[in-house]
Amino acid sequence: MSRIFLSHVERDLPIMLQIAQGLEAAGYSTWYFERDVLVGTSYLIQITQAIEDCEGLVLIASPNAFSSDQVTKEVVGGFERGKPFFPVLINITPPELKERQPEWRHALGGTAMITVGPEGIPAAVTRIIEGLKAKGIMPGEAQSSPGSSVLSTSMASAPKHVVERVLAVRSSLEGERKQVTVLFADAKGFATSEKLDPEEVHDLISPCLEFMTEEIRRYEGTMAQSLGYGLMALFGAPIAHEDAPHRALYAALAIQRRLKDFADKLKARGIELALRIGINTGLVIVGRISDDLTMEYTAIGDTVTLASAMENTAVPGAIQVAENTYRQTEGYFDFEDLGETKVQDKEQPVRTFKVIGPRPVRTRIEASLGKGLTPFVGRNKELDHLMDCYEQAKDGQGQVVSVMGEAGMGKSRLVREFTRSLPFTECSFLEGKCLHYGDIIPYLPILDILKSCFDIHDEEDEALIKQKIGQRINEVGGHLIPIQAPIHEVLSLPVEDGEYLKLEAGKRREKVFEAIRLLLMAESQKKPLILVVDDLHWMDKTSEEFLTSFIGGLAGAKILLILLFRPDYTPAWAGKTYLSQIRVDQLPKKISSSLVQSILIEGEAAPDLIDLIVNKAASNPLFMEELTHNLLENGSIEKKDHTYRLSCKPADIQVPDTIQGIIAARLDRLEENLKRIIQTASVIGREFAFRILQAVTSLREDLKSSLLTLQDLEFINEKSIFPELEYIFKHALTQEVAYTSLLLKRRRETHEQVGQAIEGIYANRLEEFYEMLAYHYALSNNSQKAYQFLKLSGDKAVKNYANWEAIRFYKEALRVLDSQPENEEMKREKMELMLLMYLPLMFSGYPEGSFEILQRLEKLAQDLGDEKALIRIHRTLSIYHIVKGNLSLGLDYAEKCFNGAEKTGETEIMLQSADQLCFAYYSSSDSWKVADIAQRALRPFEEHQLKKDLSTSGQNVYSLLCSYYGGALTNLGSFEEAKPWLEKGIRNARELKDKFAIGWGELFYSILSFFEGDGDNTIAHARESLQFMEEAGFTLAIGVAWCFLGGGHYLRGEYDKARDHAEKGLKIQKESVGEGSVVICNSMLALILLDKGELGPARDFVEEVLKYIRDKNLRGREALAYIILGSIAGKADPSHIDEAKRYIQKGISKSEELKSRPTAVMGYLFLGELLVDAGQREEALENLKKAEALYREMGVNPSFYWPTRVAQALARLESTEGKD
Structure with missing residues (x-):
């Protein structure tokens, strides 16, 4: 592996670290001061040798470096040895470099400079790597992905119990994602001292580094790197701790305390020393753990660099933390909010905090008191049990209550509320707490109890503490004076009792146990004593042995001992009648x-x-x-x-860091095989079948016993035995934390294995598992299978009218295709997939993003020159624009669709486009055009040339054409001719089980019944329409069906029901974005309110309709609106009869233009009624007779609502004859 020397000054350390991490991630080995300097040898000699051995020298050239003699020596040394240079310029230009540092000019010569610009350090690293490769300097195997940070740590000198835990589970830790807290500490002062030789500085810093290391290991941190005059450490890895950020802060504060004495000694020599500590919390990946416990970590994002920036921007003597760490430790420590700090390579400033010190709290509930506790609810039964036990203890019947529950269930809160409910003077209360990192500290919770008993505070000196102990022992009983020596010993005070000191360790231990027991018994003689020991699952062995001994002698004492622990702790005591247990489970x-x-x-x-x-x-x-x-x-x-x-x-939603720490720590305490099983199960899902888990893990008999253990530990529950064995994670959050702990690579591999297992196990009924297969393969690297099952899942959802799910599956399938190389075959596959999305998009009311999909689809078809596909796409775009209220554009696309179909000369394609043209013309109220097209399109079906199951985009063409034909005939007033066609369409749709077509046909039949005035049939068909449209998920017309259901009740005089249903329909229609249909709903509401006498609201609705019609140029929709508006005007003020007549006559005129007899006849009726009221008998009679004749002509039953209303108006007219 090629080694690269990194030359830098200390101030540029964070920048150098980023470059080193980037090079190491790419597979290069790096060398830099002081990480790679060995103790005991001159560092100058080591630097010279490192330059000799390196294959390239990266120079961090910044204004900070210009005054450094050491950097200049390294530049000269590299030049003399002919090493290639890679200068990285920070906050300086090449001309400025040559001007300000002429000594480097000759060495660098014509070397190309790398200037760090807005893209930051990662871009510079990329250019360095390109330059190295250009010079033939090749990397070894890359250690991680580009942009991440690779860290090496060693736990060889860690505490024995930690080493043992890591060795026991190291294979399950390798390749895991861990949330860690990173600590950078740097002792400033040495580097600026001009009085000291660098080797002297190195010798002086070593003791400082040693005690810093001691404190880090005390809190189970892991040393990562030695950096100049400081170090870097991790908390929470390789073994997770639920309080890793807290440990880092406690370690930092401990380091500061110890540094004070060290700094005072140096000050006497004229050396000023101050420590800066920076801390951040984030993710790392645990790499390989070798036999010597050397580990590699890959930082994710800015986990490490932000911690380094916190240290670099801190003032000397301060501990500075990023917001991630602050959020998790708030309440346990006091902080000063420093506001936002600009950090290099981050666009946005970072909020930072200075640690002031720890608060006197150690438990979560104590930390929560500052910001207020949530209400205490749901634990009355448990409180009653504690109170019963307390009453028995008061009577001298000692009681031990175990309070068991998982983390967060409220064990401590329960005890707090119990003790607060007791009279303050009636009893004594002593509490001991076990800590996450305290299981190696003997007597830790007992020390709490003793300190509380003697009122001892940490800042008090030994003399005062001994005085308090003596006074208290005298108060409770002078006969207890002999217990002082063992009490002193356990509290780490000097013991002056010579006889006691002569005892062997085992005997002294017995004396300690006896002394504590006697003290507590004596305390209980004065007042009943409540003893609480919290978090026993972290208890040290000695305390556990004391409690076992102590519990054995409690039967006759006035003591209530309450012990709190989690389910994974097994108490060492049992079998006593005075022992009871409270199980604190999840709340109802x-x-x-x-x-x-x-x-x-x-x-x-x-x-x-x-x-x-x-x-x-x-x-x-x-x-x-x-x-x-x-x-x-x-x-x-x-x-x-x-x-x-x-x-x-x-x-x-992500698991909050606070919860993640608790769960991750619990998972890390599992045996290696159990952890592997639970992680694999987490990939399958919250619920998982035994057979799938068995296939993926390749375990046989051992798997069942392991799952039983996980059940006992309450990680999982058995969900079902029949028809097959299934389990479920007790907490969804546990499954999520286990899942996110896995590397993406392993997750993907496991998802693919799960998919393969499902295919193998359920091969005979695979359709049931399409969605599960789609989920797992989509999260694997098998894109072919992912696409296959995403598409199949979408098809299945369409078939089941699960439209939103279908859209989601198809979009995911499209995402998979988009990730593949582009070619003509891939374009065609995308086009076919998007065509499948038409129906669910339409049925769902064209949700956000629909138009973009349709536009992309049209362009794909045009690019491919696929005319037949364009016909289908234009059909889809026509519906979209009509639904959205752009009728003219919708008509254009419908005509494009039909014209394109005609050019193909293929009957089926023409018929498939005819139904859309019918829909477009129906929407524009051109009913005669609809009737003409539908009649001609239906002829091939009626003449048996075509089967009546022909479909287009999943919709039955014959049934739709029948509906449009029947609807057009209805609008033309040919009711009796329309009914058979509507019935044929509905019957055919029922035979094919086409729910959408049934609902559509029933809606048209409901409209016909309304215009006839048949209230019962209007309601019946509207209900049928609603049922099937809701089952089909067709949101676009559900609101219209509700409106006509309201219309049916209107015809029956049930105005309140009518209004409720119509208002519901309007609300649904507005929410479904079926804008064009809002006109129908508003008109129906206006009509209902008109007859209810609520003329103001009725006018508002009808005027809204007319405004919408004007805005959208929907000329065919205005006829009924004008008729209703005229009727409202006439009833609101009879003196405005002329205005009313003009509105209604305009409506009648529009109706006659459209050949819409059902609307025109309503105009004649409404106008006739107004004229009767106005006393204009002759004109009233004329209009009412026209209405009567038209209803007769249309074959409407005289007993129906509208003809009856005409007859009633004529009767009123006749009754007023001669009264003028």
């Missing part, structure tokens, strides 16, 4: 919903948002709270009209 759904709503207190949470949060968090209180806050903070929830709604796709 109703209470969970109220908890989410209490967080979103400033508005009403939408039910689907609450359901999503509750289901995703599996009713875990902490998870629900964190998920809700996270969605609010990242803008995934928005409040509109006092209602909170999700503003992103549910699939885009």
Whole structure:
């Protein structure tokens, strides 16, 4: 592997690191000071040798470097040895470089300069690599993807228990994505000292680096690199910690404390020393873990560079963190908000925070107190149990209560609420906490209890602490004075009891146990004592042994001992009658919903948002709270009209970092084989079949026992046994964290294996699994299979009228095709695929992005010169434009479609285009044209030349033509002639089970019945239409069907029902973007309100119709609107009868132009009624007689609503004769 020497000054370290990481990612080996300097040998000699051995020298040329003698020596050394230079210019131009550093000019000669521009360091790295290759300097095997950072760490000197854990599971850790916290620390002061030789500086810094390393390892951090006068460390890898960011901050603060003494010693020598620490949290990929525990990590994004920038921009003596780290540690530490900081190579400034110090909190619930706790709900039964046990303990019957529950279920909150409910003076309360990193600290929770008992504070000196211990022991009982020595020892105080010190370790341990027991018993004699030990799953062995011993003697004590732990901890005590257990499980759904709503207190949470949060968090209180806050903070929830709604796709929601840490740490504690199984299962999905998992893992008998173990550990549950064995992750979030921990490469491979397993296992009924196969292959590298099953899933969805799903599958299939090389065959495949999208797009009301798809489709057909495809596409574009209210353009496309079909001379193609021309002319109210085209198009079917199952884009041509013919005849007033055609179309559609065609035909029949005045039939056919349109998912006309359902009730005089249905129809129509049909709905509402006497709202609706008609130039739709407007005007003010007559006569005139007798007859009726009321008898009689004659001519049953209404008007006219 080619080695590249990197020459730089310390101030340019972050830039140099980015370049080094980019080169290493490409497969080059790098050498730079001080990472590669070995202790014990002159660093100058090592630099000289490194230049000798390198194949190229990258010079970081910046104003910072010009004054560096060392960089100049490296430039000269490289030149003398004939090494190729790759100068990277930072904030300087080539002429400025030659002017300000003439010593370099000769060495660099005519070397091409690489100037870092707006594209940043990655672009410079690319140019360096190109230059290296041009000179024949080739890389070895690349370690990661370009733009990532490769880090090496070693855990050889880590604590033994950590090493053992890593070795036990290292193969399952390799190739995992981990969320880590990166710490950079740099001791500033040495580099600027002019009094010291560089080798002296190196010797002086070593003790500082040693104690920095000690503190990092104390908190189970991993050393990554030694950098100049500092270091870099990772927390949370290779083994995940749920509190990795906290550990990094505790380590940083500990380093600062120890540095103070070290710096004071140096100050006496005239050396000023200050430490800058920068911290950031982000993702890395765990690489290979070798036998000597050397590990490689690949940083994702700016995980490392941002941590470096935090250190580089911090003031000396400060700990500076990025926002990611702050968010996860807020509440545990005090911070100063530093605002936004400009960071190199990032477009946007970064919000940063200075760590002030730790808060006196160690648990999540204590940290939450500062920002307020959510309401305590759903735990009354558990509270009652604790209270019962307390009452028994008060009576001298000691009790031990185990409170078990998963992380976040509210164990600590339950105990807090219980203790707060007790009278303050009635009992004593002592608490001990186990910590994530405390399992190697003996007596850790017991120390908490003792410190609380003696009121000891960390800042107090030994003398005061001993005084407090003595006073307290005297208070509880002078006979306890002998316990002071063991108490002193356990609290790490000097022990002055010589006899005690002579005891062997085992005996002293017994004395310690006895001393603590006697102290607590004595405390309970004064008042009942409540002892709480939290987080036993992190407890050290010594504390566990003490508790086992202590519990054995509690039967007669006034002590309630409450022990809190997670399900993966097994207590070492059992079998006592005074032991009981509380299981803190997920909250009931109703209470969970109220908890989410209490967080979103400033508005009403939408039910689907609450359901999503509750289901995703599996009713875990902490998870629900964190998920809700996270969605609010990242803008995934928005409040509109006092209602909170999700503003992103549910699939885009990521697991909050706080929850991810908890789950990842739990997964890392699993045995290696169990972790592999759960990760593989996570790829299959939240639910997974045993047979699929078995096929992918290739495990046999061991798999069942492993799944039983995972059930016992409450990672999964058995979902079903019949018809086959299936499991489900207990928490959706656990599945997501397990899934995201896998590298993309392994995910893709596993998805493909799952797809292959499904194909093999369910080969005889594969159609049931199309969607699952589409999902898995789409996430694999097998694009051929992905396209195959995405398309099949789309076809299946169309067949089942699942239109939105069909669109989604087809779009995904198109995305796969778009990723393939472009050629004519691929273009044709794309065109055929997009043609399949026509029907679901139309049925769904042409959702956003539809027009772009149709435009792209038209261009593809034109590029391919496919005239037959263009006919189908023009048909589709015609419908689109008509639906969107652009009738003229819709007509143009319909005529293009029909004319193109005629040119082919193929009957079937012509008929398939005829139904669209009928739709276009029907929409423009040219009913006579519709009737003419439909009649001619139906002839081949009626004469048995063609089968009646001919379809176009999935729609039955015969049934559609029958509907349009019947609809046209209806509009022309030929009701009796229309009915058989409508019945034929509906019957044919039912035989073919074409739900859309049934619904369409029934809608036309409902319209016919309405214009006849047959209320019952209008309702019956409208209901049939609604049923089949809803089943077909045809949103474009569902609103119209609701309006005619309202029209049916109007005919029966049921005006309130009529109004409700019509308003519902209008709302649906507006939402479905079926703009052209809004005219029908508004007109129906105006008609209903007219007869209800609500003339103002009726006029608003009809005027809206007329405005829309004018704007869209829909000349054929205005006739009925003018008739209704005239009737409203006449009824609103009888003195305006002339104005009313003009409107109605205009409507009648328009109707007669369109040969629409059903509309014209309504005009005569409405005008006749107004004239009767106005006393204009002669004209009234004339109009009513015309209406009567027309209804008779159209064959309408005299008992129906409209003829009856004519008869009633004539009767009123007759009754007023002679009364003028």
